[in-house]
Amino acid sequence: MDKLQQKIRIGMVGGGQGAFIGNVHRIAMRISDQFSLEAACFSADPQRALASAAEIGISPARSYPNYQAMAQAEAARQDGITAVVIVTPNHLHFPIAKCFLEQGIHVICDKPLTLGSAETRELITLSQSLDKHLFVTYNYTGYPMIREARERVRCGDLGEIRIIQVEYSQDWLATALEQSGQKQASWRTDPKQAGAAGCLGDIGVHAFNLAHFVSGMTPIKIAADLHSFVQGRVLDDHAHVFMRYANGARGSLLSSQVAVGKENHLRLQIFGDKGALDWCQEHPNQLHFATLEGATQVLSRARHPISQASRDVSLIPAGHPEGYLEAFAVLYREFAHALAAPVASHAVHSALPAYVDLCFIEACIRSSAQDSAWTALT
Amino acid sequence: MDKLQQKIRIGMVGGGQGAFIGNVHRIAMRISDQFSLEAACFSADPQRALASAAEIGISPARSYPNYQAMAQAEAARQDGITAVVIVTPNHLHFPIAKCFLEQGIHVICDKPLTLGSAETRELITLSQSLDKHLFVTYNYTGYPMIREARERVRCGDLGEIRIIQVEYSQDWLATALEQSGQKQASWRTDPKQAGAAGCLGDIGVHAFNLAHFVSGMTPIKIAADLHSFVQGRVLDDHAHVFMRYANGARGSLLSSQVAVGKENHLRLQIFGDKGALDWCQEHPNQLHFATLEGATQVLSRARHPISQASRDVSLIPAGHPEGYLEAFAVLYREFAHALAAPVASHAVHSALPAYVDLCFIEACIRSSAQDSAWTALT
Amino acid sequence: MDKLQQKIRIGMVGGGQGAFIGNVHRIAMRISDQFSLEAACFSADPQRALASAAEIGISPARSYPNYQAMAQAEAARQDGITAVVIVTPNHLHFPIAKCFLEQGIHVICDKPLTLGSAETRELITLSQSLDKHLFVTYNYTGYPMIREARERVRCGDLGEIRIIQVEYSQDWLATALEQSGQKQASWRTDPKQAGAAGCLGDIGVHAFNLAHFVSGMTPIKIAADLHSFVQGRVLDDHAHVFMRYANGARGSLLSSQVAVGKENHLRLQIFGDKGALDWCQEHPNQLHFATLEGATQVLSRARHPISQASRDVSLIPAGHPEGYLEAFAVLYREFAHALAAPVASHAVHSALPAYVDLCFIEACIRSSAQDSAWTALT
């Protein structure tokens, strides 16, 4: 993918000093080398916002005390930002995205796009009516070997898909960390900030999105069992879901934040009637490909016989491991190209999958409340 | 475990020439060095039975045309067999086991013990009333690192158990192999010979049994989704089950015979609130043990700091891999010691877990027929 | 490989109660199901010999106080043993093998065959003149995936061989275990019993033999650095060797018994100009095969596309791990067939490689003594 001739001016809401994901977005932008971060509203606390701006290198003039002021001022500037990145806790995504879209500024938002599917639908409608982009950073889709996996499915190397197995497990919430005041844990376990799903909304939805991204398939119904292991925790910290697809395929999604020993174990397995794929985020440069007739192959990023689709998003040669940040940067590179392209080509990272993801979360919550009854994905 | 002073005379029903599992039992007995195979009814086809006997080294006089004759004759001989091994297709287990027990001969039976739980209950009652052993060869429980896993659970190294995840996947039935006349595939996909469950009964039950063996826990209710992918196949070739335990723990069992690339992938993961275990049958000499505080440990068979319970069933030093046959032989060694011990010590390999296993299969079939409704394990 | 119609009567010298390798040989024989162990001289200590015989099931009449008596008596019996297994410390291999050969009894000997190459040459000449077998149990050559590796080399899948890298590392002698009186450690570190090489003779020679077995190539010269890390130890506990082959190929052999964390790490890598192989004894059912053009393949025992040569020595289906004992049993199955065949077919497991192995050890010792000078393998 060629480099754009001009960097895109961008702003950020949330993600100040000490925030994990805000920093990740900034590094990803720098790796992509297509953005210039020029304005920000790093914190609701003005002191903290300014300090962050100083550290991150935003001029005080463009460090705003609130997102509304930022949207207005930037829209009014001739050299104002083209797009904004939203990396606040979940419950603020909707009003912020809406505000910037209405000011004619493209939006890049961390997942989940909103707390509920209705709000996401509203944002999508709004963005379409205004011809503005609405990107959601499902960062795991940026891994080159995930692109390879998708390409293999598309080419029919797996045959008819029968089984989709996806798991995303961590252990950092195995204890009542939120009761210690740890910030990440606090908002993620608080329904007001995180939404109606805990673990499922935080990481399970990544797994669901990735399965969709690679297979191109969306389940028609699901049956879910959400559970909270840690005493006093309101939201689920463990979720297990059966999925059924229109072609008869079966799926399962397991997501846990209390699985001791699991760091960031996102794994996707897809089995067709001819071949099968196995990928694990913690060793992202390999993809295992099995067939009925031959030996299992260990496909390696940027090495023969990797597809062009995968090579296009590789930065460096085989054997030089790329990681989480490089995958994140792939999305930013693609966002930049979409932002620089005419409106008609807005297809790649639309928010539509994010809408399906929220419908999935909502269906899981309904199913779990109804004794794991099979529930349609509308 | 010391060697017995005298070998135990044993017979076999089923498992003649070309049979996979009959041969496995015989090798396991030889490794254990505690049995002398002296009588057999290797096949319903007399020609084949005799040929098998000749090859395997059973005298023609003790190669019987049918199991009834064998049971009677052996019971009558002063040097008759002490125990019989049943390795026929599933539907014959019950009548054969019953017949030998009634003749006062101990029974070692391949899993599942019978087609239904009622028959298993009947056999258990019968064996108890006659003070005879009724062993079922859940061979995966014989692996030294499975014993280590059980020991770690028992010692509380995992804390309170929260999650049990077990999977048993293969790919040999990914195509309609049974339509080619392949014998193993034919009887396993035929409800009359295999019972009401296909994949779940053939391999899923091993996974269920293993989870129970290690955790000591039995689910109180389950929800299942059984499916058959291959056209024309009546029994399930893919099964997925949610499980709930009395202490609130969640479990899942996945079993498939159409998972391309999986050979004999039996994997058990157990997560407690303090530690977690991960074991995979295809690399059985290692056990991964994780804790919240420290690094994940790769425990290795027969190497420090392995427990005595595990060392007791190890044959050779660390680094010299033991496999499937050695694990199988562990059961035979334990059977031999139980057979040589006074009646009161009959506890180790009783058929009780086999009864629970059949209740589990039946509950899964009921649940799946009722749209995956949660179903009690009675 | 078909089963023989009659079991071969065999005897054992060494390997009584508590001996590791004697027990391994006996289990391997039982797995092979081709031998009947009928006579023994288990120990130089008559008490211990008798106790071992009783435990192992040898009649007191055929439990001999010394090997000379055994050879004579068994040769004289009509139902005397056909072959003897020698599993004593190394220094006794030569006189015992010689004695049995002279009595017309075939010999199966643990490696190394003798302390020096001259004695091995003498035994080979003797066995040839008497038309008797002289087998050496290089057990690692019995692994099915080693047979696959050899087949791949033979078929030219690797092209011209360029690099042979072999390593055999353990850690059980990382401390001065021999000073604690541990029997295995004591004789292996005593030049009188073990010979002039320590680690190199005990395990390095297995690695050398395996490289030869798979590649079919013998180095023309070597340069070695032998070292002893543990204070007070006379023989090497760590050895490193460069190797050069006639076709210009380069090799290296690393062998250590002080490599903390290594249990029984025997690994063989062979690189050609077209393909490469990688096999590790601790996960013996897999073989990695790489090519310049395609993805690395994980070949799996008994699974497509494994060669017939490898399948012939597999006992059970793919995914059911075979281990150390099964590989050992493969040799015994092959010995049995050779023993049952006409003399002309004595080629398979001749002692010739064992001779080369001893020449290699001697060359390494000479090279190391001369400041690692390149030394010809004569």
Next chain:
Amino acid sequence: MDKLQQKIRIGMVGGGQGAFIGNVHRIAMRISDQFSLEAACFSADPQRALASAAEIGISPARSYPNYQAMAQAEAARQDGITAVVIVTPNHLHFPIAKCFLEQGIHVICDKPLTLGSAETRELITLSQSLDKHLFVTYNYTGYPMIREARERVRCGDLGEIRIIQVEYSQDWLATALEQSGQKQASWRTDPKQAGAAGCLGDIGVHAFNLAHFVSGMTPIKIAADLHSFVQGRVLDDHAHVFMRYANGARGSLLSSQVAVGKENHLRLQIFGDKGALDWCQEHPNQLHFATLEGATQVLSRARHPISQASRDVSLIPAGHPEGYLEAFAVLYREFAHALAAPVASHAVHSALPAYVDLCFIEACIRSSAQDSAWTALT
């Protein structure tokens, strides 16, 4: 490590369009967020230099036709560069570094610093006399788990070090790629541009440097066998070296560019009398730590119980893989802090190890020419 208040102005010589390593340095600088790239001499071809400058975003006024002009002009500007990065073929490192140092500009140079040790000594003397930094980008030392390894050695967790085993293997030169005109292959196999060593100088030296970085030990003598497998190739494409250390430790270094199936296989194993480490660049977020007494631990980046020294150079949480570029960025972060610090603290990334590395290469060439004679490292 805190962020500097002001970015450091930097220039680059070499590394224009299409160059692998120049791009890597630029991404690493952007990840570190401490540098501003403001001047360059990207190519000897002026057309190409300008095109690169335009693409990379250097103003035409500071895109220079040759390095001499660049050094002079930048030294004269008030806003001139503080440091220069040299990423040309090896033979140009020396004159360029010298030129910039003499103009009072700090130097960051890709490895090897020069073609020979004498030139490196000259540069070091020069940089010291001028109080200028002379950094060499041994990028593999930037991996957090390499820092963990070094910390473990320092803390004595391994005890007295006995064995150092390091390997760096690739396969991209398994064929005569240089004859196809491929640029990377051409200069790396050309003694005039690459120096007297091929594979050893290109990658073997990384392995040597890494072993030193982690162990803190330098061999006192070495014995080497360099070889060229591909017809027509002058420089070595395969190298094998024995190493001996002052404390009696033994080392080996294997480096190959014809090892089919190896992508960028840099692996370091260090064995002490108490513990051992094993790290592999292709899975850089894990470090295996073994002891005699306990189970092998899989240490994971940024997860308990990782040392502060390692955490300091981690960017993101455990389970979110970091890769090659992040490790490279660690060096740039450290360079930036050294550049911003008073002169006295110039210790961290001095060029002294680079001097030892060149002495090592020269000793290997001498040894190999003298039939692998043991050769002192002076």
